[in-house]
Amino acid sequence: MKRVIAIAVTLIVTSAPVAFAQTSSTVSLAEVARKEEARRKTTKKATRVITNASLGAVDDAAAAVAPPPSTGTASKDTPPTNASPTIPGGRGGPADPADKKDQAYWQGRIGNARLELSRTQMFAESLQTRINSLKTDFVNRDNRVEREKIQQDLNAALAELERLKTEVEKQQKGIVAIEEEARRAGVPAGWLRPQE
Numbered sequence: 001m002k003r004v005i006a007i008a009v010t011l012i013v014t015s016a017p018v019a020f021a022q023t024s025s026t027v028s029l030a031e032v033a034r035k036e037e038a039r040r041k042t043t044k045k046a047t048r049v050i051t052n053a054s055l056g057a058v059d060d061a062a063a064a065v066a067p068p069p070s071t072g073t074a075s076k077d078t079p080p081t082n083a084s085p086t087i088p089g090g091r092g093g094p095a096d097p098a099d100k101k102d103q104a105y106w107q108g109r110i111g112n113a114r115l116e117l118s119r120t121q122m123f124a125e126s127l128q129t130r131i132n133s134l135k136t137d138f139v140n141r142d143n144r145v146e147r148e149k150i151q152q153d154l155n156a157a158l159a160e161l162e163r164l165k166t167e168v169e170k171q172q173k174g175i176v177a178i179e180e181e182a183r184r185a186g187v188p189a190g191w192l193r194p195q196e
Helices: 002-042 060-064 103-140 144-184
Strands: none
Touching: 103 144
């Protein structure tokens, strides 16, 4: 009987601070809620909400190559801008964008290729960091089930890294091909330099 009383007294004594802590945290939580409500009343509401529907469809290729700014008045020999020029070879319709290869075209093309290469390299570097982490985690685990799961994740990450390495090589060859094409077309070297 003395043990039961001793256990009951111990439970009451240890639960008193917990009950007190719960009431004090409730009070401070109420204060936080009042402060947040006051802050929300003083801040301005959003005046414009942008959604996917309001943006509309944007073609990546059209956004990448910006048209050059107009130089002023059009001469009598130039066709109006809404007329559709013919493609060499006798077929009618809009001209191929590659026919208009000015500085903006080359800078956009090489810039996009370099940006894609940079993104792929950055992703490959972060994947390599994940692989290193998984290898360390695998070595430090004793549980067979956990090790199997880590091994599966490691194998998937290694396969993805190999795919990214071939993608990087392909993108580097693409940049070299663009530079070679520009050289053959007589494009000034400054047009292909990275933009600062």
